[in-house]
Amino acid sequence: MTRRTRWLVAAAVLLLLGAFLARGLALRYAGGAARPTGAAPGTASSAQPAVELAPTDIARAEQAELTQTLAVSGSLKAVQSAFVKARVAAELKTLAVREGDRVIAGQLIGQLDTTEYDWRLRQAEDQAASAAAQLEIAEKTLANNKALVDQGFISRNALDTSVSNAAAARAALQAARAAAEIARKAVNDGAVRAPIGGLVAQRLVQPGERVSVDARLVEIVDLSRIELEAAVAPEDVTAVRSGQPARVAIDGLAEPVPARVARINPSASAGTRAVMTYLLLEPHPALRQGLFGRATIELQSRSALVVPASAVRHDQAQPYVVVVQQGVAVDRPVALGQRGDARFDPRQPPEPAIEVTRGVEPGALVLRGTVGSLRAGTRVAVPAAPPAVPAVAAAASR
Numbered sequence: 001m002t003r004r005t006r007w008l009v010a011a012a013v014l015l016l017l018g019a020f021l022a023r024g025l026a027l028r029y030a031g032g033a034a035r036p037t038g039a040a041p042g043t044a045s046s047a048q049p050a051v052e053l054a055p056t057d058i059a060r061a062e063q064a065e066l067t068q069t070l071a072v073s074g075s076l077k078a079v080q081s082a083f084v085k086a087r088v089a090a091e092l093k094t095l096a097v098r099e100g101d102r103v104i105a106g107q108l109i110g111q112l113d114t115t116e117y118d119w120r121l122r123q124a125e126d127q128a129a130s131a132a133a134q135l136e137i138a139e140k141t142l143a144n145n146k147a148l149v150d151q152g153f154i155s156r157n158a159l160d161t162s163v164s165n166a167a168a169a170r171a172a173l174q175a176a177r178a179a180a181e182i183a184r185k186a187v188n189d190g191a192v193r194a195p196i197g198g199l200v201a202q203r204l205v206q207p208g209e210r211v212s213v214d215a216r217l218v219e220i221v222d223l224s225r226i227e228l229e230a231a232v233a234p235e236d237v238t239a240v241r242s243g244q245p246a247r248v249a250i251d252g253l254a255e256p257v258p259a260r261v262a263r264i265n266p267s268a269s270a271g272t273r274a275v276m277t278y279l280l281l282e283p284h285p286a287l288r289q290g291l292f293g294r295a296t297i298e299l300q301s302r303s304a305l306v307v308p309a310s311a312v313r314h315d316q317a318q319p320y321v322v323v324v325q326q327g328v329a330v331d332r333p334v335a336l337g338q339r340g341d342a343r344f345d346p347r348q349p350p351e352p353a354i355e356v357t358r359g360v361e362p363g364a365l366v367l368r369g370t371v372g373s374l375r376a377g378t379r380v381a382v383p384a385a386p387p388a389v390p391a392v393a394a395a396a397s398r
Helices: 003-034 116-149 155-188 391-397
Strands: 058-059 062-085 090-095 108-110 192-193 198-201 216-232 245-248 257-268 275-281 292-308 320-325 328-333 335-342 351-358 366-367
Touching: 062 198, 062 275, 062 351, 090 216, 108 116, 108 216, 216 292, 245 275, 292 335
Parallel strands: none
Antiparallel strands: 058 366, 062 216, 062 292, 062 335, 090 108, 108 192, 198 216, 216 275, 245 257, 245 292, 257 275, 292 351, 320 328, 320 366, 335 351
16 A cells, blocks of 8 residues: 555545544534423432332321330249149059149049058057957946945945046047058058149159159149239339239230239249239130240220331431321421320231320321331322221220
8 A cells, every 4th residue: 555545544534533523512512402491400300200108108196095015924824733742651553644634633543552551550440449348348347346336345446446447448449549540541642633623744753663751743734724924023013903904925826815914922032023923814725834925914095196116216316207298208306205005907906106295296197117218308109098097996996
């Protein structure tokens, strides 16, 4: 390629680059002229789509029953339970029940070997028979001596001796009969019987073992009445009263079990200073002694303007709630009152709630904590039928 040819190619490339540059500048100026000069900078933000809310994300601030509660926990225990103990020291011959078997009060569930006590009973009965014979002889002698004294054949001292001998024989007979009854009781105590009706919880010995007096053989529990033993702090026990309703949540049960405060211990524990409180649960087939339960005691209830506890936010200097006004989220600082439980849906159980004394009007839509962090001014889409809390329905549900 000659020098002249190279210069021609370079000139052509420069012309093409100039043409493309001129076209780009023309398009840029044309776009700027087409944009309206009076367009507001916030027009693009107002065109953003609204945040879709689920029915469970919103609630109404309503006048409802606010129930103050106290949370306690403890173990379940049967009101009636008993350890069947050996009343005599002997070898266990039979034990007919095992864990889970049902027994009734007075049922024979085992037998101790009473051979030794049988022979002691026979010995005591023979001694009683001997004492009876001695008494009979003493009484006959006394009767004869009385006749002889009247006739003057013996002295008054001899008669007094006969009276004493008869009294001693009578006392010996009574002692022998008492010993026989004690021996008979020992024989009867060899029969192991259930003191109460219920279910066998533990079988502590096996046939063939020799047990001592008061040795535990079987534990029986009556599951018809179950209590929750809960320790209440000293500062909270003054608000607890007998008869207050409660609900006990137990692992494995879908619904809490209704209960009530049955008794309050008059003494505090030495170490923790806590006061033991006993909650009587309604009968339920799944209740077992030893299960762990978490109870909520209803201390008092009153009408108040409430919002869900999760709707109150604390990431600012003052607590606030996010309310929905004309489809826009707005922050509202609030003044809070007491805490408790309230029913925000008649079909749902009560949930934690907070009283609002200032900042929110009745009927205002508030966003729950499930929505998360939401900037003020964000457009939101509210469901067609937001949930409400009719005060009459809330009172009727109680």
